Amino acid sequence: MPETRSLVVDGDEIVFDEWTSANAGGVGTDWLLVHGIGMGRVVFRDLAERLAAAPGNGRIVAIDQPGFGDSPDPQRARTMAETGDLLAAFVVEARLSGAIIVGHSMGTQVVAEAVRRHPQLTDKVVLIAPTANESERSARMQAWRMLQDLAGESPKVLAIGMWQYAKAGPLWFVKKLRLMLAHAIEDVLPRVSAQALVLRGETDRVCPHDWCQRVADLLTRGELREIPDRGHEAMIKNAAPAAALLLEFASRRRV
Template sequence: MAVTETAGPPEPVFVLIHGIGMGRAVFTELANELAATGRVLALDLPGFGDSPEPGTAMSLEATAAGLADALASELPHGAVWVGHSMGTQIVAEVAVQRPDLVRALVLIAPTVDAAARTAPRQIRHMLQDLYGESPRVLLVGMWQYTKTSPLWFVRKLQFMLAHHLESICPRIAAPTLVLRGAHDRVCPEPWTRSVAALIPHATFEQIPDRGHEAVIKSAEPVADMITAFVDAQS
């Protein structure tokens, strides 16, 4: 599993988990911003970015368990787990399976919208969201997607669609920040608000002038929201 550590104060530790088809590289700017507050670990999930594919595809629940086991020794005081898109499903599973490792949770563009839980609808919404995006977002996205084999992508998409985030939200004990880009077509506002409402200690905020790929376009507003939220928990 490929990991990039961005040095900062020893606590808090931020763990950044990307979405389907992406890799830790999409978090470069966010990691640099958050490093002013704490230590940052950005990971490539198995089969994405620079991490090799394992022998078999793993469910999101199994992926979360593996990440928790791999990072437990690095997180004696827990961490702020930040997930984007499919990454929100994985960090939510970590929060449920290993609450001892989670001091706070950040769900950016949580998936999968229960009203559009099919592969064709998800792909269509992703393409709609990218329409009119900046060249930087498009180039970074294309570069990351070329690192993932089509078969692996399809397998993980199947697991992503089979996992129902809303079913585990009530079991998340950690304070949680739910973020949505105001122009996100993949994660509609009613769906994202419903996710926040199901989590016992959650706050919902929207990122102005951003779509689904909010962390790629400009990290500063996202980092400011995360930092303010973490500071409020201290």
């Protein structure tokens, strides 16, 4: 079971869960997991437990961004770049420098900004279901694609989504959505120097293949891998395929 803690960073409280790998006694590769809009650290529970059970890993930390999950509402709504700065400050406070940083959905935008603006944080990142597709960057299109993606989704994914969206509340969600859609991740990616793994569920309607390939191509050291039989959630229903790809990526020599 993880230990739940919190840190106050730049005036905002960030709640997080931390697992320590029993195999390495807390010494090894550290991981930082950053959720997407409307979600919280709970979406990473299965993935985090699989990483903690794997040999060679150290600390696995999954955060609730301010205003999501159990983290209180922030003092103000931050842009993606400002949220990246907040994440970078959290990395320092939590002593996670060098951790592989994983973002999902909107979390990919935060992670990209964090490592662009603070390249010393890490030399490896994972971008799962990167948003937002530049050809469909509107609230209407994103909502429509998400509805298409959720059609036929598992009860587990639907239940977690409804619970987390309800906790965030509509007003904060809309504020953050506007900032998310105003952000052009394609302008940030070429300035990310870290090795980057881009992951996509092969049936993801929110992040189509061509868009995710463009994301990988824009990165200086990026590659795209796809997970069969997964949509935008990618690692919530069953994290085993995503965990295997993350562990393979972590095992590569850092260049």
